[in-house]
Amino acid sequence: MAKPIKTVQTVVTAVDEPARGVKRLVLADPDDWELPPFRPGAHIDLHLAKGLVRTYSLCNEPTDNRRYEIAVKCEADGRGGSRFVHEELRVGTALGVSLPRGGLKTHDQALNVFIAGGIGVTPFVSAIRDLREKGRTNYVLHWASSGHPVLPGMVADAFADGHVHLYNTAIEPRPSLAAILKQYGDEAGAFCCGPTSMLDAFDAATASWPAERKHVERFTPPAFARDDNAAPYTLVLAQSKKEIVVRPEIGLVGALEELEADVSVSCAGGICGSCRTRWLEGPPIHNDSVLSPMQRQHEVMVCVAGCAGPRLVLDI
Amino acid sequence: MNVQPTSMQQVKPTWSGVVRYLHATPRAFLPMKSFNELTLVAGRGIEGDRYMIGQEAGFYSHKPEEGRQVTLFEMETLEAIERDAKIKLLPHEHRRNVTVEGVPLNHLVGRRFWLGATLLEATRLSFPCRHIEEILEKPVFDPLIHRSGLNCKILVGGVVRVGDIVRPE
Numbered sequence: 001m002a003k004p005i006k007t008v009q010t011v012v013t014a015v016d017e018p019a020r021g022v023k024r025l026v027l028a029d030p031d032d033w034e035l036p037p038f039r040p041g042a043h044i045d046l047h048l049a050k051g052l053v054r055t056y057s058l059c060n061e062p063t064d065n066r067r068y069e070i071a072v073k074c075e076a077d078g079r080g081g082s083r084f085v086h087e088e089l090r091v092g093t094a095l096g097v098s099l100p101r102g103g104l105k106t107h108d109q110a111l112n113v114f115i116a117g118g119i120g121v122t123p124f125v126s127a128i129r130d131l132r133e134k135g136r137t138n139y140v141l142h143w144a145s146s147g148h149p150v151l152p153g154m155v156a157d158a159f160a161d162g163h164v165h166l167y168n169t170a171i172e173p174r175p176s177l178a179a180i181l182k183q184y185g186d187e188a189g190a191f192c193c194g195p196t197s198m199l200d201a202f203d204a205a206t207a208s209w210p211a212e213r214k215h216v217e218r219f220t221p222p223a224f225a226r227d228d229n230a231a232p233y234t235l236v237l238a239q240s241k242k243e244i245v246v247r248p249e250i251g252l253v254g255a256l257e258e259l260e261a262d263v264s265v266s267c268a269g270g271i272c273g274s275c276r277t278r279w280l281e282g283p284p285i286h287n288d289s290v291l292s293p294m295q296r297q298h299e300v301m302v303c304v305a306g307c308a309g310p311r312l313v314l315d316i
Numbered sequence: 317m318n319v320q321p322t323s324m325q326q327v328k329p330t331w332s333g334v335v336r337y338l339h340a341t342p343r344a345f346l347p348m349k350s351f352n353e354l355t356l357v358a359g360r361g362i363e364g365d366r367y368m369i370g371q372e373a374g375f376y377s378h379k380p381e382e383g384r385q386v387t388l389f390e391m392e393t394l395e396a397i398e399r400d401a402k403i404k405l406l407p408h409e410h411r412r413n414v415t416v417e418g419v420p421l422n423h424l425v426g427r428r429f430w431l432g433a434t435l436l437e438a439t440r441l442s443f444p445c446r447h448i449e450e451i452l453e454k455p456v457f458d459p460l461i462h463r464s465g466l467n468c469k470i471l472v473g474g475v476v477r478v479g480d481i482v483r484p485e
Contacts, residue, residue: 004378005344034347036451099345099450264379268446269457 007047007096008036010068012089018071019150022119023086024059027068027095034065039103040130041123041217044068046085047096054081057122057193057217058100059154061129068097071151073119104215106131107189112139115177115202117194118150123217124193125154132157139163142180144198146170174198178205193217233307237261237316238280246312252302261316263302270304277302281313333418333482335432336391337407340365344375345451348408356434358473361385362413375447383439383467386431391417393463401459409452412442412465419482421466428471432480435472442467 014026029035038044043057060069074086089095104127106112112131114124121143131139141158143149144167158164167175177198181190190213192202199216206214229248235255236243246255256263266274270288279300285308288301302314339348340362355363359382366374367384376384389412397405407415414431424438444460 005373005375008345009343009373029343029346031342033342034349036345036347266376266379266445267443269444271461272443272445 007098010035010095010097012091012093012095013067015089015091018153019148022071022073022150023089024069024071024151024154025085025089027070027097028066030094032066035068036099037065038062038068038100040106040127042100042103042126043123044070044100045098046070046081047098048081048084048088052081052084054085057126059122059125059129059151061126061133063130063133068100071119071122071125071154073150102217104191104217106191107138108136109138110213111184111188113181113184113188113190114139114141114143115180115190115192115194115198116141116143117198118145120194120198120217121149121151121155122193124191125151127191128155128158128163137161137163140184141165142175143167144169144175144194174201177201181205189213189215191215191217230306233309234311235259235307236281236311236313238313239316246307252305252307252312256302261314263316265303268303270301273301275301275303278315279313280315281309281311283308284312329423329427329484331418331420331484333416335414335476335478335480335482336417337415338476338478339408339411339413339415341411342366343373344377348411350408353475353477354413355475356386356431356470356473358470359385361470365413375445381439381467382469385470386414386436386468387412387442387465388414388416388419388421388431388468389442389465390419390421390463391415393460393465396463397456397459401456403454403456403459405452405454405456409448409454410460410465411448411451414476416482422463424466428485430481430483430485432476432482433472433474434470434476435485436468437471438466438468440467441465 010027011030012025013028016024018024038058040062041057043055045053045055047053056070056072058068059071060067072082072085075082106127116124124141141164147170149166190206192199232245232247234243235246242259244255244259246252253265263277264274266272273290276299278298284300285306286296287304290301291299338351338354340354341348342364343366361368389410394405397403425440428435428437442465444457444464446457449457
């Protein structure tokens with residue numbers, strides 16, 4: 001049987017190195033079909049290799065809907081994702097990516113204040129391109145880098161129009177985010193993306209701001225099929241004698257996939273009955289709309305189920 | 317009270333509908349593209365679509381099903397979802413191939429009907445899936461339950477065009 005398709009299938013169509021240690025990649029559909037849409041500054045997961053999934057912001061504007069453009073700084077001491085991107089990806093490489101998630105909701109009238117640290121500028125490149133395309137000039141970018149900024153060419157028009165303020169933290173103190181934000185008054189919206197220390201400073205500087213005026217760009221997980229408050233439990237497959245800890249971020253379906261279990265998930269919403277499975281120990285938390293109370297004593301729709309105990313044993 | 321059924325002889329279906337939109341996409345997750353005509357191949361699927369048998373690239377292609385050769389959806393459901401759930405679902409967003417008007421899709425399971433010059437046989441009702449919520453970022457799963465369209469196999473192939481008549485066999 002063919003394997004399930006879990007990602008958007010793309011191919012690398014361009015690679016360049018606009019700054020030392022930073023690679024820019026363009027991904028497209030193999031037949032140049034339109035790609036799934038995205039908001040300005042949204043992010044995608046790159047499925048680089050088995051177990052190696054990394055998230056990067058899109059740099060292009062949403063109307064540029066046949067390309068996903070990303071910029072990746074090589075982190076020599078990182079966990080291996082950026083090194084893989086730099087060393088293994090080249091024009092023609094096939095790459096599965098997630099649907100785009102998140103993104104920035106910029107303000108139509110109020111000033112949009114973007115605060116970036118280093119390569120954290122990437123979502124704002126997308127947002128600035130989007131605003132400029134709409135003919136809007138209500139934005140300013142404050143961009144701190146240790147040394148030269150990595151991608152100035154990607155926002156060259158914004159530079160030319162005087163919308164960018166640079167800070168070189170190699171030779172000057174880190175900018176005071178509170179002081180920056182104070183000058184724009186009570187109407188501006190502020191957005192921040194950068195290292196943790198910068199995000200913390202931004203959180204502190206905007207602690208009293210209403211939520212709709214501030215946005216910290218953190219990569220968000222997929223929106224459905226997870227309950228972050230669920231307790232981890234052990235999934236045991238009785239017949240195949242496999243087991244795995246089910247963490248909230250992967251869920252029962254993700255755990256079954258990791259074990260390559262023979263369960264057919266279809267609607268993923270507990271209504272079609274495709275993934276009906278016998279259980280031996282649990283009890284499961286049933287969230288389906290299919291099984292009767294009597295059936296639930298022995299069976300479970302795994303696509304929406306959880307577990308009320310420490311172990312869920314399925315008869316497969 | 318002694319209630320008698322009306323005559324049990326089969327009632328001739330009297331409906332007649334029309335093709336309003338045609339859509340296809342070559343791979344899972346990609347946006348559906350609108351076409352003025354689609355070519356249906358008997359026993360296989362739609363040329364250029366992700367569920368064409370032999371060129372499977374759809375989200376469910378790992379679960380072969382002959383009734384997925386062509387899928388239909390009602391215009392009336394789009395109107396109902398906007399009316400009842402206040403969600404604007406567009407014809408390219410439900411991810412079925414053919415949007416029809418005036419065709420009682422839920423009544424057609426197990427029956428044959430003409431879609432323009434092509435003859436289809438409905439195999440089952442479509443189910444909504446969470447996948448569509450992920451793509452659209454619209455909470456349409458619950459509103460689509462029991463009215464998510466129709467899966468069909470193609471008995472007689474041909475070219476289907478927007479504006480074609482849909483009628484019982």
